[in-house]
Amino acid sequence: MQADSATLHPTAAKSKRLRKPTKHGRYQLFFMASPFLILAFLFSYLPLYGWIYAFYDYRPALGIAHSPYVGFKWFTTMVSNEVQRAEVVRVLRNTFGMNLLGLMTSVVPVIFAIFLVEIKSTWYKKMVQILTTLPNFVSWVLVYSFVFMMFSTQTGFVNGVLMDLGWISEPINFLASDSHIWIKMTLLGLWKGLGWGAILYIAAIAGIDQELYEAARVDGAGRFRLMWHVTVPGLMPTYFVLLLLSIAGFISAGFEQFYVFQNAVNAHDIEVLDLYVYNIGIANSSFSYSTAVSILKSLVSVFLLFIANRLSKMVRGESII
Amino acid sequence: MIVKGRKLSFVLSVLCLVLVISACSGGSNDAKNTSSASNSPSGSSGSEQLPELTIDVLSMLTDYAGPQEGWFAKIVKDKFNIKLNLVNSTGEVVPSRMASGDLGDLVVFGNENRKEYSDSIQGGLLLDWTKDGLLDKYGTNIKKYASKGIEANMKMFGDGKHVYGIGESVGDGEGSSELNKLTMGPSIRWDLYQKLGSPKITKLEDYLPLLKKMQELEPKSDSGRKTYGFSLWSDWDGNFMNLARTIGSYYGYQGGDGFNPGDMLLVSATEPKYQGLLDENGYYIQGLQFYNKANQMGLLDPDSVTQKFGDVANKLKDGQVFFTPWTWLDDTYNTENHTSAGKGIMPVPFAEEKAITFGYTPYGGERKWAIGAKAKDPARVLMLIDWLYSPEGMMVLQNGPKGLTWDLKDGKPYVTEFGWKAYQNPDTEVPAEYGGNTYKNGSVKINNSTLNSNLINPETGEPYHHDMWSSTLDHQPNPVLSSWREAMGAKTMNEYYTKNNMIAVTKQTFTGEPPVQLTTDIQQKQNEVGKVIKEFSWKMVIAKNDADFNKLKQQMIEKAKGLGYDEVLAWEAEQTKKTAFAQNP
Known part of the structure; x- marks a missing residue:
């Protein structure tokens, strides 16, 4: 079947052969970089989620879900x-x-x-x-x-x-x-x-x-x-x-x-x-x-x-x- | 040669690395062994054939971390087949454990942890003792000897239905609940005081010229260092200078009302009166002034601002310090070497003194025993707590293993020869059959009590603590103590203070409601104010002259007020009026 399709559409096969290395190379580079992207995301961007604590009156035992929301109170306290x-x-x-x-x-x-x-x-x-x-x-x-x-x-x-x-x-x-x-x-x-x-x-x-x-x-x-x-x-x-x-x-x-x-x-x-x-x-x-x-x-x-x-x-x- | 040298160094460095790694993995192997062993049944020593259980103890009252060792470990293992593993509770460990939702098996909260305790209940981190009838089944001693403690916790924290913990020192009674030596009260070098002709001390300030004379009389310590009247430390400070606030306790004023949060308050134990920490004529400022005068007279150790408690303890031991603010510090100096030579630090009150002494707490104190919601085997943890509330457990908790440090003769308890040695010098080795190690290392590391140690043990008819046994009072005193007894005309400090009406007994506040908690707003302000008070207090203590002292005082008050001191004080005073004063008018 594959051979057939190749013979039926020689141009398609040809273009595929031409494009393949570049596409392959692109993904290869991406995959090579991805572990580091993931690490950077995990350790540099995910912790930014913690900023949410600044808008709550956080109490460890209750968790963020049950701590009261206080808005910008902590920011204004600094210069009150x-x-x-x-x-x-x-x-x-x-x-x-x-x-x-x-x-x-x-x-x-x-x-x-x-x-x-x-x-x-x-x-x-x-x-x-x-x-x-x-x-x-x-x-x-x-x-x-x-x-x-x-x-x-x-x-x-x-x-x-x-x-x-x-x-x-x-x-x-x-x-x-x-x-x-x-x-x-x-x-x-x-x-x-x-x-x-x-x-x-x-x-x-x-x-x-x-x-x-x-x-x-x-x-x-x-x-x-x-x-x-x-x-x-x-x-x-x-x-x-x-x-x-x-x-x-x-x-x-x-x-x-x-x-x-x-x-x-x-x-x-x-x-x-x-x-x-x-x-x-x-x-x-x-x-x-x-x-x-x-x-x-x-x-x-x-x-x-x-x-x-x-x-x-x-x-x-x-x-x- | 060079190549050889390099090879050698390479081999050595690899060896080092291997050693380090194996040391680490060795540790983890041990941990694995114990945890796997804890699941396997042990048939030997467990009296009730229960499998061995290792429980994690989170005690906020101790800095100790690691397995319980020595004699107490042996008793708990033999009796319950339980091993205690104390987990670290310092710094940020407690909040992060709370955030993770697992506090461990046995949890002990300190006086400073009221908020953590009620938050933990609210957050579902603590086990309800009434669940599955646990308390009825395994808490017979608690119900028998500390029923009020259970009742109080049920009312205050459990909507009248649930029990999440029980406080320490449960027990009812009149007067001071403390032992022979009260906690609060100034002590000075007794032998030097006698040599100086025991002059009368009327006011707090009268100690200063006296200490100056002592310094002249004994300018060098045992190791030849310069001596001082006072050596202070700052690492116990909270939102104030701890050692200055404690001066208030010589006048019947304690920090806070003992129920509500009140860092900015000094509250009278005997009448419904309070002072703000920064009141110009208040006892806190007086305390600062007292230390400052000492400093101006050359009586204050210049290291005071920078050193830690451990440094001070070493100086005390060496005889570099003549005055202690709390009597329990005296024993640091009163080692056998010193006392046998007639030297010792003993309580010497001033005539105007009214020392704060802790009264009975029928509803239990602030140091709570609790069980984690995720405890492996809550029933057995409760069994252990229950035993500690029984006369048998209480005797062990207060006095050590029976047969070793104390025993019964004709039904009356007495301290054995070994006991005297171990109490005097806790580094005494304990025989292997009692668990080995030193007496100190084997002591109860959880560091919480259960019943009041002054209560009468129904099995012996004498108080629980060996200090109060009649056999102890008749025991041969050391030369310093006998000289003190003769001069003061009393057997113990407690007796002397009580007889001369020099105590102010604290009363427990109980409203059926939990104490209020600082609102985050007030808390935030108090943190800022506290930092300023602490900083300026120390500067005032080491001020060169009165003018500097007063200038710093004004600056402190101004800055603290700017940061919201008045607001914090008003809020805290309001709580005290509503609860403590309303109950004990």
Whole structure:
């Protein structure tokens, strides 16, 4: 039968044969991509269903079906009066302030990487790299206990040394202080992330064409000129991509660090948006309110991403999305 | 050589990986074994030939997670052929379990979980004990010894027909329901107090100069660290600084009325009066002032803001702290080493004191025993709860295994030598025939009580708890206790406070209605206000001088009011007036 139809309609058979590979290829590509599309849908879009909780007064035992509908109440609560608004402004100020400091210090790993590569002694280079990368794997909880041990007034060695030297007469509780807290937190973050952040740049430096260095050397460039005119421009694309990505994500950065370091004295200046959501919402089981705040957070993130993209277009002439 | 080294490191890393994986799977194998074993009948120890059953216990009163071990595990296994597996109840686990619809087999709600309890009933997550006549069949002891507790829960939460749970400390009586040592009341270093000539303490503030002298007398602790009058911690704070609110309890004011939610209230136990937390002359502000004065005098441990309770316990043990706000903390310092050397922290009241003490709760307290709606074998879970409400179970719950820590002589209970050792030092090893492990690890991890421990056991004619047995009171006291008894002219703190009319006994409110719940609006405001109060309270405590203290106080009040403090306070006071004050005018 098949043979018959083929002989009866030679043109049809021919066109089929022609079209088949493209059609086949199209589906093949689609099927190859589909697992990832499904995953993206499952983990990135399906959870958006959870936004519905922001419009209910959700109580876990009753389920969403039996919880009362409250409309936009949670959204308006956030800005309902002056003190409340001041709270939101304070939290946003902390979020943006500390993250901007973080962005500003993001050049430090670049500088670190550039100088590290210049070191001749291999074992010393390796050692420095390992020692600076290790803190990245220490959790914030452990970092806090370590810092607490160092600065504790009773057993801390910092207070011990200062007292023994006779510089102070009474122990000082350094952790219960809000002076320069943003800078202290940024430095801690830098200490933890320095080596890890430098890894990408070290790899990028290895990828810079050696001929560029040779040509520059022939032209009489010294060591610092090589760094400034070859290495730095070679790193810029990597740096910018990472910078732009971190701008887009910065509203949700740093919860863990601030959560473990917060106390009554510094909470005012350390409470970032995520921590605020936790302290007000999750810790008190106000799930609906927390959801409402996170929705706003997502919107701000999308907004920031577009700004970053625009910036990228302006500065480098290419966009990242 | 290099190649060899690499090979070696590769082999080592693979080995590590294998070890890690096998460690994980080993754990899961164990879990499988127990669950399969739980279904297979066991013929050996089960007295009633019931198959072994592992029940999941969700107790919101404990941080412990894992199987119950040691002596209590052995008693429950021998008696009921049941193994208790405590599931994690910390953080967000409880809400997510509620959302999933399965709370486990045995569920215990804490004082803070009133909302969860009533929501769970409303959401159908708890078993109705009257279903299939379960309560009549298996709850004979509960009905006999705690009938009012059942009645109350039926009225309040079950439309007068259903029973979803029962509260703790059920029992009727007059006066304080507490043991020898009341909970609320300041304690100080007794030996130093004596050395200083036991000066009279009239007002709360009188402790401060006294503690200063103690600090001068003993500037270093056992391990050579600096000593302080107070060492505070913040990890127990709710919507306020917990240790400041507790000062109110020395004046007969407790946090809330004990029935309705009332975080912003201090309510008198003896008369229908209340204070707002931020009242300028209220006890909360007075508490903050007290700690601040201590700070200005150099009596407050500078670590207070940043440390956790565990740190404080260690400092207490080492003798770095002279004052404790709750008497149960005293024993952290009063180890045998210290007491035998005549050193100890003992309750020393001030003359104006009227300490809050918990009265009897005939209808049962807020800590509920309940059974999950999806429990594997509800009848056996109820049997277990029922036993805990019987005199036999009560004795185990309060005093440990019979024959080991206590026993009967001529029908009267007494604490054995081992008992004294284990109560004094809970890390004492328990003999294998009683379940092994240490006494502490084998203690009842569910951490809830059943009947009031002060009630008279009908089988012995003495109270349930060993603290109150006549044999205990006659037992050889340590040097510190005997010196205290001599100076105070009373055998126990309870006796001294009662005799001198220094207690304010709380009364249980019962209206037949469940307590109201915070509306989400009020709750939301209270969360915001609470955060501000907590933050500023600590800042006030560590303020450098009175001017700073007052400035911060004004800022706190202003900010809290801006966030809706007045509204929350008015709402909560309204509930208290309607229920607690209406019932006990």
